[in-house]
Amino acid sequence: MIINKRAVLVFLLIIFIILFPLARHDSEDVYNPLPVDDVSIGYYQSTTCNISFFEVYFENLSNESIQYNPHNYAGLECYGKITGVDKVGDTFIVSIGTNPSLSFTIQTILWSILLVFMRKKDKEVFKLTNVSLVILPLIITFQQISEKRFYSYENKYFNSEFSLVNYNLFIVFITTYLLTLFLNTVLKRRITNVINYIPFAFLLVGTFNGFNLNFYILILALLGINNLMYGGFNSRFNKTYFLFSVFWILGQKDSYTFFDTDKIRGLINSSNNISSKVYWILIIGLVINGFYFLYIKSEIKLRLLVRNFLVSGSLMVVFGLLGASSSLLNFLNFYIFGQNKTGMRTFDSIAGNTWRGFSASAESAGEFYGFIIFLYFLCLLHKKINFTFIDGPLLIVIMFGLYKTNNFAVVLSLSFLLMAMVLHHRFSTKVSKRIFLIGTISSLVVFGLFIINKYDYTYLSTELLYEASLHSNLYTDQSNYKKSILVTDFFDAGDLNTVFNIENPNKASSTLMGLIEIYTPTVGIPFVPNLVSLISITSILINRTEMWGIFIAKYSPNFTETFFGHGPYQLNNYLYSHEVRLDLPEEKLSSLFLPHSSFADLIIFTGIVGICLLSFLMTRLLLKPSNSRYMKILVIFLVINFLKSDSILYVSSLLLFFLSTILIKLKVDLNE
Amino acid sequence: MNENINNVENSCGLAPDGISYFDPGNDPNFVFTKDPSFEIVTLYDVEGNIANMNSWFECAHYVNGGWSSAQIVNFQGDKFLFFTLLGVSLISSVFYFLDNRKKYDNK
Numbered sequence: 001m002i003i004n005k006r007a008v009l010v011f012l013l014i015i016f017i018i019l020f021p022l023a024r025h026d027s028e029d030v031y032n033p034l035p036v037d038d039v040s041i042g043y044y045q046s047t048t049c050n051i052s053f054f055e056v057y058f059e060n061l062s063n064e065s066i067q068y069n070p071h072n073y074a075g076l077e078c079y080g081k082i083t084g085v086d087k088v089g090d091t092f093i094v095s096i097g098t099n100p101s102l103s104f105t106i107q108t109i110l111w112s113i114l115l116v117f118m119r120k121k122d123k124e125v126f127k128l129t130n131v132s133l134v135i136l137p138l139i140i141t142f143q144q145i146s147e148k149r150f151y152s153y154e155n156k157y158f159n160s161e162f163s164l165v166n167y168n169l170f171i172v173f174i175t176t177y178l179l180t181l182f183l184n185t186v187l188k189r190r191i192t193n194v195i196n197y198i199p200f201a202f203l204l205v206g207t208f209n210g211f212n213l214n215f216y217i218l219i220l221a222l223l224g225i226n227n228l229m230y231g232g233f234n235s236r237f238n239k240t241y242f243l244f245s246v247f248w249i250l251g252q253k254d255s256y257t258f259f260d261t262d263k264i265r266g267l268i269n270s271s272n273n274i275s276s277k278v279y280w281i282l283i284i285g286l287v288i289n290g291f292y293f294l295y296i297k298s299e300i301k302l303r304l305l306v307r308n309f310l311v312s313g314s315l316m317v318v319f320g321l322l323g324a325s326s327s328l329l330n331f332l333n334f335y336i337f338g339q340n341k342t343g344m345r346t347f348d349s350i351a352g353n354t355w356r357g358f359s360a361s362a363e364s365a366g367e368f369y370g371f372i373i374f375l376y377f378l379c380l381l382h383k384k385i386n387f388t389f390i391d392g393p394l395l396i397v398i399m400f401g402l403y404k405t406n407n408f409a410v411v412l413s414l415s416f417l418l419m420a421m422v423l424h425h426r427f428s429t430k431v432s433k434r435i436f437l438i439g440t441i442s443s444l445v446v447f448g449l450f451i452i453n454k455y456d457y458t459y460l461s462t463e464l465l466y467e468a469s470l471h472s473n474l475y476t477d478q479s480n481y482k483k484s485i486l487v488t489d490f491f492d493a494g495d496l497n498t499v500f501n502i503e504n505p506n507k508a509s510s511t512l513m514g515l516i517e518i519y520t521p522t523v524g525i526p527f528v529p530n531l532v533s534l535i536s537i538t539s540i541l542i543n544r545t546e547m548w549g550i551f552i553a554k555y556s557p558n559f560t561e562t563f564f565g566h567g568p569y570q571l572n573n574y575l576y577s578h579e580v581r582l583d584l585p586e587e588k589l590s591s592l593f594l595p596h597s598s599f600a601d602l603i604i605f606t607g608i609v610g611i612c613l614l615s616f617l618m619t620r621l622l623l624k625p626s627n628s629r630y631m632k633i634l635v636i637f638l639v640i641n642f643l644k645s646d647s648i649l650y651v652s653s654l655l656l657f658f659l660s661t662i663l664i665k666l667k668v669d670l671n672e
Numbered sequence: 673m674n675e676n677i678n679n680v681e682n683s684c685g686l687a688p689d690g691i692s693y694f695d696p697g698n699d700p701n702f703v704f705t706k707d708p709s710f711e712i713v714t715l716y717d718v719e720g721n722i723a724n725m726n727s728w729f730e731c732a733h734y735v736n737g738g739w740s741s742a743q744i745v746n747f748q749g750d751k752f753l754f755f756t757l758l759g760v761s762l763i764s765s766v767f768y769f770l771d772n773r774k775k776y777d778n779k
Binding site for chain 1: 721722723724748749750751752753754757758760761764765768771772
């Protein structure tokens with residue numbers, strides 16, 4: 001058997017980088033690990049930063065009531081060591097020091113090394129610009145200052161002052177510089193192949209511990225700088241983006257609101273000030289340029305891509321299950337794969353988010369599994385890949401993953417589109433496009449009539465507005481119960497004017513008021529369904545009425561924000577600027593309520609103008625002739641599912657969507 | 673003495689009504705009584721040891737013995753990491769630019 005010595009060395013290096021910080025201890029110290037119980041809590045609290053994680057773990061192998069949690073606000077001397085033990089209920093929470101400065105360095109080294117395993121060309125394909133060696137570290141260091149509230153909570157070394165002894169800022173700068181140096185070296189022979197490894201973004205999440213930063217965002221920003229340096233500066237996108245940036249910066253009102261980033265850490269603006277907005281405008285602009293650069297340079301190798309999808313998807317299931325079964329692996333998953341939050345700890349489907357950790361939401365995990373299954377059968381049907389025996393078990397594991405995500409929408413859309421695909425493939429020569437189109441529209445009309453017949457039309461068309469009203473801050477002197485009775489009475493009587501304009505003036509969000517105006521037009525066009533009614537009916541059909549109702553109640557943009565949005569990945573104003581009174585049980589009130597639609601997310605970020613432009617681009621992409629037009633169905637599958645999920649907020653889902661669009665445009669290389 | 677009072681107040685807060693500090697001396701039978709109304713304070717000594725105080729009196733006694741609520745940082749981790757990274761980046765840069773130069777010369 002031939003063993004690649006370099007691969008073995010790299011593997012050993014990775015193991016050392018992972019394990020050494022968690023296992024190191026002074027053999028001459030007097031602090032011994034004890035079994036974690038009620039008695040030893042005090043001992044651990046008074047011997048902090050002396051006992052290593054592995055010492056405690058191996059001392060407590062049989063103790064199943066221990067949970068290991070990362071503790072970021074600890075110094076370097078505490079890295080990988082116990083920083084405290086607490087008891088919550090019957091569970092002992094053992095905190096492990098994971099200082100963000102050192103984590104950033106370790107995770108950067110670890111993930112960079114993995115890039116070496118990507119297939120490379122014999123010759124240099126492209127020389128990346130050395131300008132990025134300065135620009136990228138400067139931008140990333142600037143983020144520390146611009147989001148100082150976030151970093152001051154996370155890192156005890158954080159200091160926003162510019163001084164020569166502010167080592168933390170220099171650490172961020174130098175680590176990013178080293179990463180850029182490494183990427184410039186590694187990518188010049190691998191840039192064409194990067195695209196084929198995107199599936200692994202779901203396994204290796206890449207969010208730096210204690211940072212609001214993601215590894216893939218760094219890589220894309222680097223490629224974006226290259227795109228700009230090599231003539232991409234004057235593109236139509238960059239001109240339009242510049243115009244949007246002007247509106248975003250001019251519309252910025254500094255506010256003390258702060259979003260702790262929660263499960264979307266790494267791709268969200270935590271602060272609400274001008275400098276954080278500038279940072280996110282810069283980084284997202286670079287990321288989009290990076291996507292474009294990758295698109296130009298990419299060479300899709302379909303067999304490799306499908307294999308990587310199968311391996312990544314099944315590993316995600318396996319590691320997810322291992323993390324749920326072992327507290328050690330749960331912690332290691334978080335640390336090694338750069339998860340936004342520690343993974344699930346039970347096997348129940350609905351415990352927290354099903355695949356939390358590897359995926360920020362069960363929805364995006366479901367979309368990923370559905371995408372893999374869809375891509376596999378699509379390629380098989382079009383004879384682009386051959387079935388191999390290893391595919392079977394991998395597909396079964398992925399199907400199990402999809403089942404555990406409880407994502408009914410994915411299963412439904414996957415079944416429907418797969419069926420349509422097979423029928424189209426089988427009968428495309430016998431059935432004309434016109435007949436196919438007429439058949440689809442007729443089916444939709446019949447389905448619509450069935451739904452309207454089953455439910456009352458007025459109920460269907462006003463349900464979304466009603467739900468939004470329930471969550472609005474109306475009748476401030478009344479209880480939620482009384483408020484809901486009053487709102488219900490007025491909706492039953494069809495008197496929306498009284499409830500919003502007479503009894504509760506200026507209480508409803510501008511979105512709700514705008515939708516009410518659209519719903520009650522002065523001139524009605526016969527046989528054309530009202531836009532609000534359509535959205536309302538859709539929301540009922542896909543079980544999104546409550547979430548979209550909350551979005552409508554909360555989102556209250558002014559004139560400029562309505563048209564141009566709040567800026568890239570800025571949710572602060574949406575979350576905190578308009579007062580609402582959610583009609584939900586007490587325990588749910590402190591939860592994070594995202595819009596539950598990537599369409600709504602994009603409206604918040606880019607406004608109506610942005611969403612119109614993006615819709616136009618998407619329609620053009622789908623209508624344009626292409627080399628692999630059958631791949632368009634994958635984009636349609638993702639668009640349908642993104643409409644009801646916040647997947648655009650997750651780096652891995654964003655990369656998946658980007659990959660699906662590249663699959664349409666690029667000539668696929670089958671001769672690998 | 674004033675300095676000690678200041679130190680005690682800084683670390684333990686103001687003395688509760690009716691309690692004043694006296695030196696318990698070396699009495700081996702002396703037991704610090706837990707005060708349920710006292711919010712536990714963590715103190716550190718110069719070696720980095722930690723002790724949780726359960727009453728103002730106990731806290732004052734430890735502070736008079738040299739303990740403090742401010743953790744004395746002996747190890748400047750960020751400084752250590754910075755200089756390590758600086759060294760690595762200097763060496764890497766030399767290799768990177770020499771390699772670039774060599775390829776440029778070959779062309």
